[in-house]
Amino acid sequence: MTTEERRRPDARPRAFEEVLARIEERITADGLTVGDRLPGERQLAEQLGVGRSSVREALRVLETLGVVASQAGRGPDAGAVLTSRPGNALTDLLRLHLGLATLSMREVIDTRLMIEQWAAARAAAAPPPAASTPAASTPAASAHTATARMAEAIAAMDAAGDPAEFVEHDIAFHLALAEAAGNRLITAVMRALRDALRRYAVDAVVRLGDTGGLQDDHRRIHRAIEDGDAGAAAAAVAEHLARAYPESGRDS
């Protein structure tokens, strides 16, 4: 009975939390968006009546959450700039909690299965609306629709020389699949899941030996999406994941 509700439910907020709240307030109130700059650390400290270290801790939190990125030096790009990188936070979150055994590999794999089935069905049901993703997600993909990148990834996997290389393109394939659904939140989660499973995936490929079956699955998924057959797409994904992760990860 010693450790019972040991949080800080009340407790007056710490200085950096106040800074955090004020910065967030400023973001929503002033309508700040990606690319805008925050005041310098010293200036912010003075404005909010706190020490610079408290400001720094708040900025560190925001950086962890993928909301700001700091750059030293001078000029338009220096200082704390608002960004939008939720992916790193999710990746760190998964890695650390997997390390702490808070999450099991099985749970991560099941989550991935859920996302991919959903994304495949969704991508098949809704054809790419002209310019793929509306907002800034992957600025590099202009003429590249997600399905086209899936096809490229399949070809690259055919040409891959070793398991590690195969997995890299496999990651690209499944990421493109998630992006095809056009949901940035799910894309970010998918990216984090794949990062967490990267090593695991290499082992799986090595264990299988032959990647022919996997490639057959990939082609079937791709075709089902292009044909607009949501049911077939989801089924193909389920088969594929079952082949890649056959009941493994029964730990915990």
Added chain:
Amino acid sequence: MTTEERRRPDARPRAFEEVLARIEERITADGLTVGDRLPGERQLAEQLGVGRSSVREALRVLETLGVVASQAGRGPDAGAVLTSRPGNALTDLLRLHLGLATLSMREVIDTRLMIEQWAAARAAAAPPPAASTPAASTPAASAHTATARMAEAIAAMDAAGDPAEFVEHDIAFHLALAEAAGNRLITAVMRALRDALRRYAVDAVVRLGDTGGLQDDHRRIHRAIEDGDAGAAAAAVAEHLARAYPESGRDS
């Protein structure tokens, strides 16, 4: 072309990043787990050859990710203790990126739909294995299986006096639904989604006026899960979410 790849891809790591790596290394290497204590900030600083402020920034990051919790004072519970609260990080992540317009409400709602359909089907397919959740998720739920809590939430919604109260129990219902699937990662994501949508949900209830339809849905979902009918459970969830969020959230 001014802002092109402005990250810090190389750049020698900052001190707090080194601290972060060493702490994570220690966690995995020494097999530290929830409840274990880290050395004090001063001691850690000396061990790693950095200033205390760098240690503090690293701890702030870990706290943001829900891996440690710090407590002042003295005694067994003081200091930085390893915890496991991935939920807060996800909630903050969603809230901030919604504020930055990196994510749209529609994307969040669609993600929620995906999770609930999956969870309902999963919960229906796999009956509760005796003691619901194995690890520490909601320590209060000992004799309470997830489905039992769903029934309780339905009753509480019937008795609710105002929309805010109704939504609170609605949240409990949907959280129990997610927990019924027995995946802690998905439960954590679901909790974050609901927190992000809380205000939105109240508006939706007020707009609907009558909560009878929602309650019918809730009962149908609950019954389908108890009957083990995965298809009916998923369909009921889809209908329910369509009723609650009818094409709204078309922003961005």
Added chain:
DNA sequence: GACCAAATATGGTCAGACCATACATCCTGG
């Protein structure tokens, strides 16, 4: 033995200093 006061360990915060970096500015030479 019970109770209260002092010591102490811990995180929280601040102030100031210095370094590294990278753009801005100015000065010089052609």
Added chain:
DNA sequence: CCAGGATGTATGGTCTGACCATATTTGGTC
């Protein structure tokens, strides 16, 4: 007038040292 380098300066990154707040531990006192 322009090109190029030297200097200036604003920014984040880091350390040191100090002090405060809190909560346990310790020890003294009745």
